[in-house]
Amino acid sequence: MDSAHRVVIIGSGFGGLFAAKKLKRADCEVTLISRRPGHVFQPLLYQVATGILSQGEIAPATREILRGHRNTTTLLGDVTAIDLTTRTVTSHLGTEVTVTPYDSLILAAGAQTGYFGNDHFEPFAPGLKGIDDALELRARIFGAFEMAELQATPELAKPWLRFVVVGGGPTGVEIAGQIIELSRRTLKKDFRRIDPRQAEVILLEGGDGVLAAFGPKQSLKAGEQLRKMGIDVRTQAFVKDVDGHGVTVASQDGTEEYIASNCVIWGAGVEASPLGRQVAEQSGAGVDRGGRVEVLDDLTLPGHPEVFVVGDMIALNQLPGVAQVAIQGGKYAAKTIRGRLEGKPHPGPFQYFDKGSMATISRFRAVANVGRLELRGFLAWLAWLFIHILYLVGFQQKISTLGHWAVAFLGRARAERTFTVEQSRGALTNSRGPRDRTKAAGGTRSELPREDAA
């Protein structure tokens, strides 16, 4: 096997995992390197944060998923350097430094939370991009109710019972919807000194409406629905500052307001993995404001047909930062490499097939756009349920997720409310430093369906 073609895949998200799956039994050696041991199903992170699902349900071990792939080695490691000249990838795990050579590279390192250049917001307003974020948010959300219960007066309890969610895209809407359901249904009888139903959820959106990418009608209806549920939806609301005790918001006419809250959640922007800039600089490819790489129409870098960039890291034809772009991109890259090895002709440019988009608003309510069809309410929620179970990786995960959904949606309980002392320490005192995240350029995906511009 000395002369086998070496394919390195960076990332075990949608792009990386589906690329690896497509290379099963291909005549090559595949090495998948990821900084996380699991394949995180990001669309359900908000359910981990709000106690519906456990992290294991949405993040099965990549090693286990790929154990039947005899040609694939899975390595845990944080990739810090990609050298396009020597064709090597350097990764770190603890004190171990690993250099992996490649003949073909698929870069699928995704994106991280972006703060529009205001990284000092981060310790006070965590985003929701990974398991660590979801568990921290869980500690912050459930911990806030605990802190409220300890306050001497209702006035002191108020900032603990006021949740501010920044960004009216799907992430913000989903998390806001779940917090209000938590307070109105799940927790309503669990406390003695406070009434959890008094909790306020404020959703701040910089644009004219929530879920703007779903079109004006869906946006309007979603806004109405959220308000009906008790969420204070504020549009044209621009976050100016976030500190340990609240948020300063400016409205369009320039008036500023300070909202006191001890639980602020950021769902307003993303920026591509800094590895994108690294390869762009070496290849002369451009990057957009969000750090996404301007790839060629076959997802490769200029002058480097052996390097593919897929998923949330690419700027191509205004493609949105959604799972299907990553899945289809990963499969396309793998198919191209496979075709080359088998002497097949080039498959032509990457063509994205839009299968539609959906977001939940609450239990039994969602919005879904499929082609020109706009669904709302229970039907959209059923479609959401079906699609998410379909794409969730792992049979065990599907079964146990269905069980947890029955508990949460048919009953009023949430099976996953636990958080650790360590998670609560930073969360409840707002004392943790910024998460260990490599800095990339500030920016947003403002033209994308999933962007949640504040």
Ligand SMILES: Cc1cc2nc3c(=O)[nH]c(=O)nc-3n(C[C@H](O)[C@H](O)[C@H](O)COP(=O)(O)OP(=O)(O)OC[C@H]3O[C@@H](n4cnc5c(N)ncnc54)[C@H](O)[C@@H]3O)c2cc1C
């Ligand atoms: C909260 C949330 C909800 C979402 N909901 C939806 C939805 O409902 N529908 C939808 O279509 N899309 C949704 N998305 C977007 C969708 O999840 C992303 O578009 C998709 O995950 C992108 O896939 P990817 O492979 O490019 O990146 P990711 O899935 O983010 O995977 C990136 C991988 O790279 C690894 N990695 C990163 N940096 C390094 C490094 N330096 N070294 C090694 N490994 C590294 C990560 O650990 C990860 O495994 C949501 C996203 C979020 C955050």
